[in-house]
Amino acid sequence: MLSWVLITSLSEGLKKCNMNVRxxxxxxxxxxxxxxxxxxxxxxxxxxxxxxxxxxLKEKSSTDDVLKSILERYExxxxxxxxxxxxFIQLLLNLQLAEKV
Amino acid sequence: MTKLRYExxxxxxxxxxxxxxxxTRSLHEPVSHIDGVSVKEIIAQYGSPVxxxxxxxxxxxxxxxxxxxxxxxxxxxxxxxxxTNYINAICNIxxxxxxxxxxxxxxxxxxxxxxxxxxxxxIFNGPDKTEEDLRTAIENDSLIHxxxxxxxxQIIELTGSLKKRPKVAIRVNMDTGIYPMWDRFGxxxxxxxxxxxxxxIILTDKMDLVGLHCHIGTFxxxxxxxxxxxxxxxDLALGLKLHHKKNIEYIDxxxxxxxxxxxxxxxxxxxxxxxxxxxxxxxxCTTLLNAxxxxxxxxxxxxxSGRALIDEAGFLAGSVIANKRLSDGRRALVMDMGVxxxxxxxWYDHRISPVEASGHHTENAVIYGPxxxxxxVLRENVTLxxxxxxxxxxxxxxxxxxxxxxxxxISMRPNVVLIDxxxxxxxxxxxxTVDDLNKMEEMPSHLKSFKI
Ligand SMILES: Cc1ncc(COP(=O)(O)O)c(C=O)c1O
Numbered sequence: 001m002l003s004w005v006l007i008t009s010l011s012e013g014l015k016k017c018n019m020n021v022r023x024x025x026x027x028x029x030x031x032x033x034x035x036x037x038x039x040x041x042x043x044x045x046x047x048x049x050x051x052x053x054x055x056x057l058k059e060k061s062s063t064d065d066v067l068k069s070i071l072e073r074y075e076x077x078x079x080x081x082x083x084x085x086x087x088f089i090q091l092l093l094n095l096q097l098a099e100k101v
Numbered sequence: 102m103t104k105l106r107y108e109x110x111x112x113x114x115x116x117x118x119x120x121x122x123x124x125t126r127s128l129h130e131p132v133s134h135i136d137g138v139s140v141k142e143i144i145a146q147y148g149s150p151v152x153x154x155x156x157x158x159x160x161x162x163x164x165x166x167x168x169x170x171x172x173x174x175x176x177x178x179x180x181x182x183x184x185t186n187y188i189n190a191i192c193n194i195x196x197x198x199x200x201x202x203x204x205x206x207x208x209x210x211x212x213x214x215x216x217x218x219x220x221x222x223x224i225f226n227g228p229d230k231t232e233e234d235l236r237t238a239i240e241n242d243s244l245i246h247x248x249x250x251x252x253x254x255q256i257i258e259l260t261g262s263l264k265k266r267p268k269v270a271i272r273v274n275m276d277t278g279i280y281p282m283w284d285r286f287g288x289x290x291x292x293x294x295x296x297x298x299x300x301x302i303i304l305t306d307k308m309d310l311v312g313l314h315c316h317i318g319t320f321x322x323x324x325x326x327x328x329x330x331x332x333x334x335x336d337l338a339l340g341l342k343l344h345h346k347k348n349i350e351y352i353d354x355x356x357x358x359x360x361x362x363x364x365x366x367x368x369x370x371x372x373x374x375x376x377x378x379x380x381x382x383x384x385x386c387t388t389l390l391n392a393x394x395x396x397x398x399x400x401x402x403x404x405x406s407g408r409a410l411i412d413e414a415g416f417l418a419g420s421v422i423a424n425k426r427l428s429d430g431r432r433a434l435v436m437d438m439g440v441x442x443x444x445x446x447x448w449y450d451h452r453i454s455p456v457e458a459s460g461h462h463t464e465n466a467v468i469y470g471p472x473x474x475x476x477x478v479l480r481e482n483v484t485l486x487x488x489x490x491x492x493x494x495x496x497x498x499x500x501x502x503x504x505x506x507x508x509x510x511i512s513m514r515p516n517v518v519l520i521d522x523x524x525x526x527x528x529x530x531x532x533x534t535v536d537d538l539n540k541m542e543e544m545p546s547h548l549k550s551f552k553i
Contacts, residue, residue, distance in 0.1 A: 033462070035112070043115045047462035047487070050110035076107035080489065087426060088110040095112070 021089055021098040023058045037097055044095070049074065053088060057098065063089065109424075109487035111464050132454040132495045136520045140418050140456045140495055143518060143526060149493065150419035150438035152517040154500060154529070156194055158414035160522070163198045166358075166410060169378035173386035176401040180224050182356050183209040185407030185501045186415075190519055190529035192216050195410070203405040207234040214241070224353070224405070226272065226314070228252075228286065235259055239267045246270045246314045246353075248287055253301060260307040270312030270353065271298050275333050277317050277326040287315065290333050299337065303345050310347070313337055316355025316405065320364065324376050324384035330354060331385050335392035338400060353403035354385060360412030362449040362498045370452075371498075378409070408501035415500020417443060418456070421492045422471060432466040434488060439470015439477040442514065443499060444506040446479045453479070456493040459486035472511050504530070509538065 023029070028036045033051050035044040046054065049070070056066045063085065070081050092098035133140060136155050144151060163179070170177040180203035181195035187209060192202070193216055202213035205227035213223050220241025228248040230238070235256055238245050240263070247253050247269055256267055272287030273295045288294040302310045313334045317326055334352045341347050359375040367374070389402060419438035427433050440446055453468065463484045470477035479496070488494070507514055513533035518526050 044112050045115050045462065046112045047108060047110060047460045049108055050112055050462075053110050073105055074107040075104040080107070084109045088112070091112055 019086075019089065020062050020101050021057060021093065022060065022101045023054055023092070023098050024096075027097050029054050029058065035097065037095075040096070042095075044097075050088065053085065054092070054097075057089075057092075106459075107489075108459055108462075109489060111462055111487050113462070113464055130454060131456060131458045132497075133456055133458070135416055135495070137524050138520050138526060140493065144418055144420070144493060146526070147516040147518050147528065148532065150417055150436075150442060150515050152442075152499070152504060152515065153416040153418055154191065154517065154519045155414045155416075156519055157522045159191070159194050159411060159500075160198060162410050162413060163195065163200075166378045166404075166406060167198075169382040170386065170402065170404065173382050174389060174402055176399065178351070178401055178403045179410075180222075180353075180403055180405050181410075182405045182407035183212060184505055185356075186411050186504050187212055188504055188517060188530050189216055190527070191411070191504075201403075205229075207231070207237070210234070210238070210243075221268075224314075224403070226316075226405075232259065235267075236263065239263055239265050242268060244268050244270060244312065246272050246312075247298070248272050250298070250301075253298060257305055257307050267308040268311045269302065269308050270310065270314045270349075270351075271295060271302070272314045272316070273334060273337065275315065275317070275330060277329040277333075279318055279321065279323065279326045281318075283316070283318050290337070295337060296340065299341060303341075303347065310341070310349060312349055312351040312353055312400075312403070314353040314355065314403075317357060319357045320359045320362075320408070321357040322359055322375060324380045327354060327381055328384040328388045331388040332392065335389060335394070339393055342398065348398050349400055351401040351403050352389065353405065356405040356407045356409075358406050358409035360408040360498060360501060362408075362412060362445070362451070365448055365450055367450075371449075411500040412498045413500065415498070415503070417496040417499045417503070418493060419496070421488050421490055421494070423490055424466075424488060427467070432464055433469060434466050434485075435469045435471065436479065436494070437471050438496070438515075439472045439479065440474075441470065441472060441477075441508045441510045441512060443470075443479060443496065443503055444508070445499060445501070445503055449498070450480060450483075451499060452497040453483055453485065454495050454497065455486055455488060456495060462486065474511075509533065513538065 026038050033046045035046055053066055056069060067081055067085055071078060135153055136157055143153060178201060180201040181192055183202060183204045196218060201222040202218045203224045203226060204210045204213055210225060220243045223243040224246060225238045225243050226246045236259060245267055273290050274284045274287045275290035276282055288298045302308060315330050315334060317330050331354060338349050341349060358381050361372045361375060363371040417438055419436050421434055422437050423435040425433050463486050465482055465484055467481055468479040468483055470479055504517060516528050516532045517530040519529045520526055
């Protein structure tokens with residue numbers, strides 16, 4: 001469905017690569033999980049935890065802050081969220097909804 | 102503060118493209134209970150993976166099928182196809198419901214006898230019956246369905262040394278408009294082989310020709326093919342009456358009714374397109390009633406339906422071992438159950454449901470089994486909520502052929518659990534152990550020790 005660009009080096013955790021990203025300012029996100037990119041006309045559906053992450057990133061949180069916030073609010077462990085968050089952010093980058101800062 | 106249930110973050114494109122071929126129907130709704138019993142608890146008690154069978158569903162499906170036929174035809178008899186699922190407890194459910202046994206090897210034959218099925222209620226099909234097998238079947242008055250002339254001659258020879266007259270039928274193959282035509286079993290109708298075989302049996306006068314049998318194929322989506330088959334067998338039966346003044350006791354139309362599974366490559370889910378028992382019954386019974394038999398000569402109708410009676414009553418529950426993303430971006434789940442347990446995943450797109458409820462967001466994934474083998478794929482593409490290590494899923498409609506064709510390859514077979522109509526669970530086949538398997542092996546003395 002999505003034409004994903006090759007995602008490399010998934011084994012590297014977030015902290016190791018010290019990656020911080022920003023959601024592009026023109027990307028619209030609704031609370032219900034609807035994401036619209038006016039520059040391409042593409043729209044996406046995101047699950048609630050994904051919305052939360054995107055909103056945190058929009059508010060200029062660092063990936064480290066996002067990780068901590070998710071850890072606090074959800075029943076999970078650091079390893080899991082580290083892996084999933086890294087992968088999610090890679091997708092946002094590949095879809096050009098986010099950019100590295 | 103209690104924490105929220107964690108789910109992997111996902112993002113899915115909403116742009117046109119090829120839509121999900123199953124439309125918006127949500128086939129990924131959670132299935133937390135089977136017959137009121139928690140799947141989570143079954144896994145906790147019996148391990149993961151585990152086969153689960155619903156006795157209630159088996160009986161209900163059998164009764165539906167029986168009603169479809171007995172409401173249209175006066176003499177109907179089902180014979181449980183052992184190879185479809187020959188776990189003894191399953192066979193006995195069908196026997197309690199009134200089914201005879203249909204077997205295709207001496208192994209299955211012995212299982213039926215050990216289960217307590219009277220010899221005269223066992224139909225012995227298949228091309229591979231040894232002299233010893235035939236002798237046993239004749240002595241037990243079982244119904245021997247002759248597959249080829251060599252078998253026919255062997256039975257004639259055996260009658261010289263036996264007191265009993267064998268009860269036989271011949272298996273007939275024919276063109277029913279279905280491709281591929283199963284012409285490797287039995288005697289052909291169109292080219293006259295079947296009629297020849299009938300004449301040989303009558304003229305040698307060493308055995309009683311009690312029936313005519315066919316099994317035109319499996320997962321037959323066309324009820325009309327059964328009408329054609331019933332017509333051709335009736336024609337042979339009426340020919341026998343006309344030329345030899347003999348009646349046959351039964352016409353056996355075999356099995357092959359489709360179960361509610363989805364064949365690979367099918368555009369619609371099986372549950373939307375497969376004919377119901379009523380449609381098969383209408384085609385078959387109408388043909389038999391109009392074939393030209395007098396009321397007294399109407400043969401008994403035997404059915405050897407397998408998959409349609411048990412597939413839906415079977416489930417395989419298992420757990421996610423890992424999830425990963427493939428080089429082309431696809432999501433992949435590795436499960437603790439693979440093609441070693443689910444032979445039918447080679448030809449069906451089995452429905453898979455998560456056990457626990459999750460958000461309504463889903464993504465497409467390929468589902469792998471645990472084997473170190475490239476062929477170990479349960480589903481090439483299935484829509485599921487994001488699952489993580491340890492999450493459990495239920496694979497549906499796996500009651501037919503998996504618990505007989507499963508492979509002891511790389512890992513051992515798991516527990517098979519039956520849920521009885523009161524909701525109590527019973528192990529009906531315990532999981533294999535290394536000891537079970539090693540017990541069958543012998544070590545030559547020169548290989549007993551080594552130094553590394
Ligand atoms: C002779 C015979 N009878 C019955 C069956 C049961 O078929 P099904 O499970 O398709 O109903 C088979 C299966 O191949 C068969 O070969």
